[in-house]
Amino acid sequence: MRQTGGMARGRDRWSKVSESPTNIGTAATSEELTAEDLFAPESADELPFDEQLRQAYFWLVNRAVISPYYDIEFSHGEPLRIPLGDAGAELRLPTEQSYSSNVLMPLLTFAVGGKCLLIGGPGRGKTTLAVLMGVLAGLPSREVRRMVQQGQPQLTVSDLVGMPLPKDLVNADSLADIRIAWRDWLTGPVKIVDEYNRIPTKTQSALLTMVAEGYVESYDQMQRTAPENGVEAWFFTANDDAGGGTFPVIQALRDRIDVTVQTAGFNMRFFDELVTRIEAGERPEDHVPAELVFSAGDLATLPKAIRSVPVPRAVRRRLEFFAGQFEFVQHGGRRFEYRTKDSVATAGGRVADVIGANSGADLQVDPGSQTTTGLSVRNLQGLILYAKAMAFFRGSAEVTEDDLRAVAPFVLRGKLLPNDLHPAFESETGRELALDSATWVQELWDASVAEFRKLGLDDDDPVGDLLAAFEEGLDGLSAVEVSRRLTAVESAIRAIGDQKKLYGRHFDDLLALKYLHQRYANYQRWLASRS
Amino acid sequence: MRTEWRPADDVLSGLPDAAPPAEAAGLDLRLAGERAADAGADPDAFARLVGAGIAAAGSSPDAETVRSVAVVAAWRAGALGFRGDALARISHALADDAPGPVAASLAAALALPVDALPGFVEGQRASPFHWPTGDGAPPLLAILGGFAGLGGPFVAAPEATGRRDDDGLPGIRTAEGWWLVEADAFGRRITACSDPFTEADLGWTVGGSYFVEVPA
Numbered sequence: 106m107r108q109t110g111g112m113a114r115g116r117d118r119w120s121k122v123s124e125s126p127t128n129i130g131t132a133a134t135s136e137e138l139t140a141e142d143l144f145a146p147e148s149a150d151e152l153p154f155d156e157q158l159r160q161a162y163f164w165l166v167n168r169a170v171i172s173p174y175y176d177i178e179f180s181h182g183e184p185l186r187i188p189l190g191d192a193g194a195e196l197r198l199p200t201e202q203s204y205s206s207n208v209l210m211p212l213l214t215f216a217v218g219g220k221c222l223l224i225g226g227p228g229r230g231k232t233t234l235a236v237l238m239g240v241l242a243g244l245p246s247r248e249v250r251r252m253v254q255q256g257q258p259q260l261t262v263s264d265l266v267g268m269p270l271p272k273d274l275v276n277a278d279s280l281a282d283i284r285i286a287w288r289d290w291l292t293g294p295v296k297i298v299d300e301y302n303r304i305p306t307k308t309q310s311a312l313l314t315m316v317a318e319g320y321v322e323s324y325d326q327m328q329r330t331a332p333e334n335g336v337e338a339w340f341f342t343a344n345d346d347a348g349g350g351t352f353p354v355i356q357a358l359r360d361r362i363d364v365t366v367q368t369a370g371f372n373m374r375f376f377d378e379l380v381t382r383i384e385a386g387e388r389p390e391d392h393v394p395a396e397l398v399f400s401a402g403d404l405a406t407l408p409k410a411i412r413s414v415p416v417p418r419a420v421r422r423r424l425e426f427f428a429g430q431f432e433f434v435q436h437g438g439r440r441f442e443y444r445t446k447d448s449v450a451t452a453g454g455r456v457a458d459v460i461g462a463n464s465g466a467d468l469q470v471d472p473g474s475q476t477t478t479g480l481s482v483r484n485l486q487g488l489i490l491y492a493k494a495m496a497f498f499r500g501s502a503e504v505t506e507d508d509l510r511a512v513a514p515f516v517l518r519g520k521l522l523p524n525d526l527h528p529a530f531e532s533e534t535g536r537e538l539a540l541d542s543a544t545w546v547q548e549l550w551d552a553s554v555a556e557f558r559k560l561g562l563d564d565d566d567p568v569g570d571l572l573a574a575f576e577e578g579l580d581g582l583s584a585v586e587v588s589r590r591l592t593a594v595e596s597a598i599r600a601i602g603d604q605k606k607l608y609g610r611h612f613d614d615l616l617a618l619k620y621l622h623q624r625y626a627n628y629q630r631w632l633a634s635r636s
Numbered sequence: 637m638r639t640e641w642r643p644a645d646d647v648l649s650g651l652p653d654a655a656p657p658a659e660a661a662g663l664d665l666r667l668a669g670e671r672a673a674d675a676g677a678d679p680d681a682f683a684r685l686v687g688a689g690i691a692a693a694g695s696s697p698d699a700e701t702v703r704s705v706a707v708v709a710a711w712r713a714g715a716l717g718f719r720g721d722a723l724a725r726i727s728h729a730l731a732d733d734a735p736g737p738v739a740a741s742l743a744a745a746l747a748l749p750v751d752a753l754p755g756f757v758e759g760q761r762a763s764p765f766h767w768p769t770g771d772g773a774p775p776l777l778a779i780l781g782g783f784a785g786l787g788g789p790f791v792a793a794p795e796a797t798g799r800r801d802d803d804g805l806p807g808i809r810t811a812e813g814w815w816l817v818e819a820d821a822f823g824r825r826i827t828a829c830s831d832p833f834t835e836a837d838l839g840w841t842v843g844g845s846y847f848v849e850v851p852a
Contacts, residue, residue, distance in 0.1 A: 136717060137717055137719075137720045137721070138675055138710075138715065138717035138718045138721065139707070139718070139721040140703040140704070140706065140707045140721060142671060142675070142717075142718075143667075143668040143671050143672060143703070143706050143707065143710060144663050144664070144667075144668055144703060144706070180812070181812050181813055181828045182791075182792070182810070182811060182812025182813040183811060183812065185791060200791045200812060
């Protein structure tokens with residue numbers, strides 16, 4: 106059952122939840138109103154999911170983990186920028202509601218059933234934040250703490266998933282007869298693995314099966330870990346994501362992480378609250394207000410509501426354009442299709458060297474040359490899912506460019522890797538970017554959107570037009586029309602080829618044009634065979 | 637939003653001194669008042685106008701009349717979003733040859749005499765700023781906007797005016813972008829808008845402060 110917004114509040118200092126709407130911006134619409142808006146049955150007792158999420162967010166940042174950081178910024182137009190000192194620093198004051206990434210991204214992970222890696226030095230609240238997510242899912246705080254898996258070098262698969270029953274080990278005639286005493290944490294809606302980079306490689310592989318496939322195997326027995334209804338959220342913690350830890354994290358497991366978030370330091374101006382907690386001997390996870398807790402039914406519905414937020418075509422086109430910048434590398438192979446960073450990496454070459462050897466493009470204006478990796482389908486799925494979650498959280502009816510821009514640094518951290526040899530990282534400000542992956546990714550996004558606008562691709566997109574014409578179908582197309590379209594495809598390829606410098610954005614366009622050429626040519630042959 | 641809006645004296649003055657019942661015909665008027673206020677209506681004006689409209693409707697008004705009175709009162713009290721529904725309901729009430737009790741209650745909710753109702757609807761169709769004043773002069777002067785730090789919408793001062801490309805509605809440009817302005821004789825809304833606008837001189841005074849003056 107949905108929790109009500111009108112439950113008793115103000116019982117103690119922990120229970121204070123925002124009583125006014127947390128995002129008044131969503132009420133400022135220019136919609137027409139009718140009598141129904143005055144007299145519709147009161148449903149205020151049942152908070153909408155997005156409002157409940159926002160209330161949970163504000164309770165977390167203001168009451169639980171005290172995070173007065175607003176690094177996920179939203180502004181209508183340009184924010185107010187105030188220069189600080191003589192080292193090029195500035196503080197931006199956003200004009201719309203902005204958020205703290207180290208709380209919001211874990212909360213969105215909880216809402217969509219994703220996988221979040223929290224990184225940061227010891228004692229910065231990574232585990233506390235993850236435990237709070239477990240409590241928001243309706244589990245008692247003591248149980249959530251008990252279910253936290255502590256990564257350590259001797260952690261075995263049995264430690265992680267459970268033991269075979271000793272009686273069965275003695276009496277069983279086959280593996281199928283051995284029952285496993287599965288551990289409770291496997292079926293929880295929120296799973297927390299502390300210091301996952303201290304877990305031995307073999308145990309990491311068992312973890313990977315759970316994370317990737319939603320089940321675990323032991324002695325030929327299988328246990329489903331994902332709930333029948335709804336989704337499971339995973340939280341991993343590590344002191345860094347740059348290869349530290351006792352064991353290297355296997356790449357497949359690392360790649361399953363949807364978002365990586367750095368925990369923020371404590372702001373000493375909020376010291377009084379810390380002292381009060383010490384004096385009272387209290388922990389925030391023991392005091393989560395009941396109205397913020399999501400029931401099992403809510404957790405089944407919430408991800409569906411988030412996934413249903415539409416991504417308009419104009420926003421999709423910007424994402425396509427951005428993501429298309431990174432796969433292509435000139436001289437990455439002989440055949441055009443193979444000129445990719447993945448070809449270089451899988452052949453044992455150094456992508457940075459191949460990029461550096463390309464004299465045909467201007468590295469300064471080519472975002473693709475700043476990275477040694479491209480984006481996988483999984484990365485793109487993560488981007489879309491978290492952008493939808495961000496739009497839902499902000500109360501938007503559809504995903505906007507700003508939502509994608511906001512989540513990109515956290516989804517692409519550790520996936521879009523910087524090319525350290527690129528001139529962009531040589532200057533003083535460039536060296537700052539090399540250390541600040543979030544800002545670097547956001548600047549790549551901004552540059553890509555600016556280029557998209559400069560090229561006028563919203564209104565003038567010849568390749569898009571050809572694809573759209575093809576999408577209308579081949580049925581009934583005359584031989585003359587097919588021939589005309591083949592000519593149009595060839596001339597579009599030549600138009601790109603005539604440009605001296607090729608960039609990542611041309612790569613997908615050219616391969617799409619080749620695809621169209623194939624489809625039309627096949628159809629033309631079929632028409633000829635019929636006649 | 638802190639927006640000064642100075643309509644002609646007789647739009648503001650002469651509001652009836654009536655209090656509405658908490659409910660009528662099974663409809664919750666207290667809740668309707670809260671929602672009208674959320675939509676931008678002045679709560680006190682809404683209460684007075686609904687009270688007058690219900691009183692004019694007789695001892696036991698039907699639910700549809702109460703709904704119409706509330707919609708008209710909400711619009712008249714400054715909630716611009718109800719304009720379309722309110723005008724439709726008034727027109728419907730005037731459709732009979734002789735204005736009946738529903739028209740009388742809607743006129744009361746507008747604080748107008750019932751015989752002024754047809755002219756009012758006609759005038760509103762011609763201009764959303766119409767209000768039947770004695771001399772027929774354009775009655776309105778508005779000051780829109782305000783600094784965000786003091787409750788207004790703007791972080792940066794207004795720089796220019798213009799019209800939205802698709803429907804010609806007026807807008808104000810600040811360094812942040814365009815803001816759509818919707819207004820009529822009773823209320824106004826200013827909302828951030830990403831639609832394309834074209835700069836145009838609307839005759840409004842812009843520059844030097846966070847407010848925009850709309851002359852009579």
